[in-house]
Amino acid sequence: MDEPRYLQGLHVLCLWREKEAGPVQVEAQLNGVREEHPMKSELPPEVANADWGSFRKSLQQLLHINKATNQWGNFHLKQPFGLFAADGRRLASADEVLATQLVLLIEGGQWFWPPVRIGYLRALPGTTYELETVSVQPVVFRVRGFLRPEECQTIIAMGEANMSESPIVPMDTHHRDKDTKEFRTSTQARLDSNQSPLLVELDHRISNLTRVPVSHNEEVQILRYRLGEFYAAHTDNFDPQYYQNTVDYIDKGHRNRLLTVFWYLTNVSQGGETLFPRANALPQPEDMHSCEKGLKVQPEIGSVLLWYSLRPNGNSDPNSLHASCPVREGKKWSANYWVWNKPRDFEIDLPDAEYDDEYGGESSVATEGDPVPQNNVSATFENRHPETVYLFWKPPDRAQEAFMGEIQPQASMKMYTYPGHIWHFRSGVDQSSTLLYVQEIFEGEAEQIFILGGEDLGEMPEVLDREVLAGSRRLEMTSAGGMQAPSLAPGPAQSAQVPLNSEEVAAVHPGALYQNDYMTLWNDSNDPVSAVLRVVTPDRFELKVSQLDSLGGGSDGWVIFRSGFTVHDIPDQPHRKRLQLHNVRDVKVLDYDESKFERRANLMLGILKRCSWVLMGAFQLELDLKKNQVVCGPRAALLKPFWETTVALVKTTEASMWIFNPHPSRALVTA
Numbered sequence: 005m006d007e008p009r010y011l012q013g014l015h016v017l018c019l020w021r022e023k024e025a026g027p028v029q030v031e032a033q034l035n036g037v038r039e040e041h042p043m044k045s046e047l048p049p050e051v052a053n054a055d056w057g058s059f060r061k062s063l064q065q066l067l068h069i070n071k072a073t074n075q076w077g078n079f080h081l082k083q084p085f086g087l088f089a090a091d092g093r094r095l096a097s098a099d100e101v102l103a104t105q106l107v108l109l110i111e112g113g114q115w116f117w118p119p120v121r122i123g124y125l126r127a128l129p130g131t132t133y134e135l136e137t138v139s140v141q142p143v144v145f146r147v148r149g150f151l152r153p154e155e156c157q158t159i160i161a162m163g164e165a166n167m168s169e170s171p172i173v174p175m176d177t178h179h180r181d182k183d184t185k186e187f188r189t190s191t192q193a194r195l196d197s198n199q200s201p202l203l204v205e206l207d208h209r210i211s212n213l214t215r216v217p218v219s220h221n222e223e224v225q226i227l228r229y230r231l232g233e234f235y236a237a238h239t240d241n242f243d244p245q246y247y248q249n250t251v252d253y254i255d256k257g258h259r260n261r262l263l264t265v266f267w268y269l270t271n272v273s274q275g276g277e278t279l280f281p282r283a284n285a286l287p288q289p290e291d292m293h294s295c296e297k298g299l300k301v302q303p304e305i306g307s308v309l310l311w312y313s314l315r316p317n318g319n320s321d322p323n324s325l326h327a328s329c330p331v332r333e334g335k336k337w338s339a340n341y342w343v344w345n346k347p348r349d350f351e352i353d354l355p356d357a358e359y360d361d362e363y364g365g366e367s368s369v370a371t372e373g374d375p376v377p378q379n380n381v382s383a384t385f386e387n388r389h390p391e392t393v394y395l396f397w398k399p400p401d402r403a404q405e406a407f408m409g410e411i412q413p414q415a416s417m418k419m420y421t422y423p424g425h426i427w428h429f430r431s432g433v434d435q436s437s438t439l440l441y442v443q444e445i446f447e448g449e450a451e452q453i454f455i456l457g458g459e460d461l462g463e464m465p466e467v468l469d470r471e472v473l474a475g476s477r478r479l480e481m482t483s484a485g486g487m488q489a490p491s492l493a494p495g496p497a498q499s500a501q502v503p504l505n506s507e508e509v510a511a512v513h514p515g516a517l518y519q520n521d522y523m524t525l526w527n528d529s530n531d532p533v534s535a536v537l538r539v540v541t542p543d544r545f546e547l548k549v550s551q552l553d554s555l556g557g558g559s560d561g562w563v564i565f566r567s568g569f570t571v572h573d574i575p576d577q578p579h580r581k582r583l584q585l586h587n588v589r590d591v592k593v594l595d596y597d598e599s600k601f602e603r604r605a606n607l608m609l610g611i612l613k614r615c616s617w618v619l620m621g622a623f624q625l626e627l628d629l630k631k632n633q634v635v636c637g638p639r640a641a642l643l644k645p646f647w648e649t650t651v652a653l654v655k656t657t658e659a660s661m662w663i664f665n666p667h668p669s670r671a672l673v674t675a
């Protein structure tokens with residue numbers, strides 16, 4: 005039965021809190037229909053601080069989203085729902101959702117532009133073009149001037165050099181013995197984006213239009229229709245019912261073509277229209293070759309059509325049936341750009357950001373024989389840079405990287421991946437943009453967190469004010485030189501380093517020692533923690549933290565952190581200097597005795613050890629020349645289990661360092 009609501013699975017939510025720490029109010033317009041009385045409800049206050057999985061689960065329960073709303077069955081293969089801002093930006097934390105307030109929950113997991121009404125014009129932010137709704141059932145947009153005439157020319161020329169007969173993927177149950185020519189008479193060429201920078205650019209132009217990552221697209225298919233040539237009515241997605249031979253390839257229907265961006269590369273004098281015979285709920289036509297009824301769109305050079313073959317909930321949309329009417333005069337050049345609801349790289353099966361999400365509490369069908377990959381890793385990439393970073397997966401055997409999404413400042417993105425996989429972080433959406441960082445997924449941990457450090461100092465100044473420097477001036481931290489990729493490569497920091505004056509030289513001379521005052525840091529057993537920073541050379545230090553929480557409630561644990569550093573000015577604070585940390589080749593960044601710590605601590609230390617750049621970005625150090633202190637604090641959540649608060653390490657000497665002796669019979673040694 006056809007669903008009455010053709011935007012099923014697209015829910016518009018408004019979330020807010022009336023009081024800080026109060027419950028989260030939710031108002032929801034469901035299934036793309038604007039009701040006079042929207043659904044109203046609230047979620048308990050703790051939901052606001054919940055991890056992403058629990059947060060999603062509470063929304064899912066509230067809205068009664070379940071897998072069974074999907075027509076394909078095999079629910080374990082169904083893609084999880086996605087949450088988006090109204091401009092199509094994917095949201096990835098409770099914080100982000102609550103900050104955004106107006107969000108779209110899309111059950112099919114990929115962004116879906118709401119059509120609103122026929123004739124509705126939506127300016128695409130950051131571009132000069134508009135999405136014009138030409139049909140709401142199916143959802144079809146036209147974007148005029150999306151391609152420049154000279155780009156159309158170039159594409160046609162590339163296509164022309166590679167033409168062959170247009171194939172169709174025959175429905176194995178229906179059309180196995182039929183001649184392709186009965187359905188489609190055009191000629192076609194597939195073009196790999198790698199062969200042309202224009203195509204690479206178009207991948208991103210389109211991804212920006214659809215808000216679906218580039219990794220989801222098929223190679224563009226250039227089409228040429230000569231006089232009388234046509235394509236009978238069909239849908240672009242694959243219904244598993246009709247594609248038994250390819251059913252695994254399409255995850256039994258859950259991996260499917262989501263949308264088509266159809267390029268018109270020429271005008272056509274007569275005929276050659278794209279026809280939607282079921283537009284506005286018209287019934288299934290009897291004659292798939294008829295061009296009589298339905299919505300007809302005339303080819304117009306440089307314009308594109310965007311239509312969805314799946315509904316927002318991931319089911320197929322029978323109204324997306326479409327055809328190319330025969331060309332009556334002239335020639336028609338056009339192209340299919342198909343975008344799938346899941347990434348196209350099948351072997352590695354790298355699903356979407358939220359693929360690992362649990363639907364929870366659903367039918368047993370969902371768990372029967374789920375092919376859950378064994379050694380997969382969920383990697384969370386947190387962006388602490390002041391600018392958006394672009395995440396790419398670098399396949400081992402190919403030069404072409406797969407764009408997986410963008411991470412806004414302060415946002416994070418979770419990916420399913422595998423040990424040994426390489427991830428690239430770039431400054432832009434294409435592969436020619438600056439490579440900021442390379443991260444390999446390591447063995448052993450199922451959950452890995454990577455924080456892309458930066459010069460953005462986040463909440464740090466406040467922490468300093470409150471806990472260490474009460475009464476002193478608020479610190480103005482600076483953002484030095486934009487993006488600074490944490491790097492494993494040795495070398496000086498990128499922002500300009502100032503020559504040291506004599507005061508500074510004295511502060512960081514080899515052998516200079518700094519220690520926190522006795523009883524300023526504590527472990528769980530209430531033993532005082534000692535932190536000693538020792539300058540090794542004028543550009544390297546070693547920080548030893550001892551009396552850490554250890555096995556069986558003890559305090560034997562110690563950690564040594566080694567880093568290179570450069571000294572930087574802080575505007576208007578002549579006596580304060582920022583120490584920028586960096587790796588030094590052949591120096592072991594982290595040392596500790598595993599046998600001293602509990603499993604959880606070892607786990608965290610293991611992570612820190614493997615991605616030492618995290619540590620470089622996680623600590624914030626400042627030199628106070630007046631007070632002879634190094635102020636040291638965490639600036640990444642990752643560090644907080646070890647280093648909760650900001651402490652001042654005071655200049656000291658070997659002889660006057662304090663040592664805590666946990667043995668009660670022996671006296672504490674202080675100067």
Ligand SMILES: O=C(O)CCC(=O)C(=O)O
Nearest residue numbers: 235277278327328338340
């Ligand atoms: O040429 C057209 O207008 C539509 C072609 C089409 O739908 C296809 O090739 O899948």
Ligand SMILES: [Fe+2]
Nearest residue numbers: 238239240326
């Ligand atoms: Fe088509």
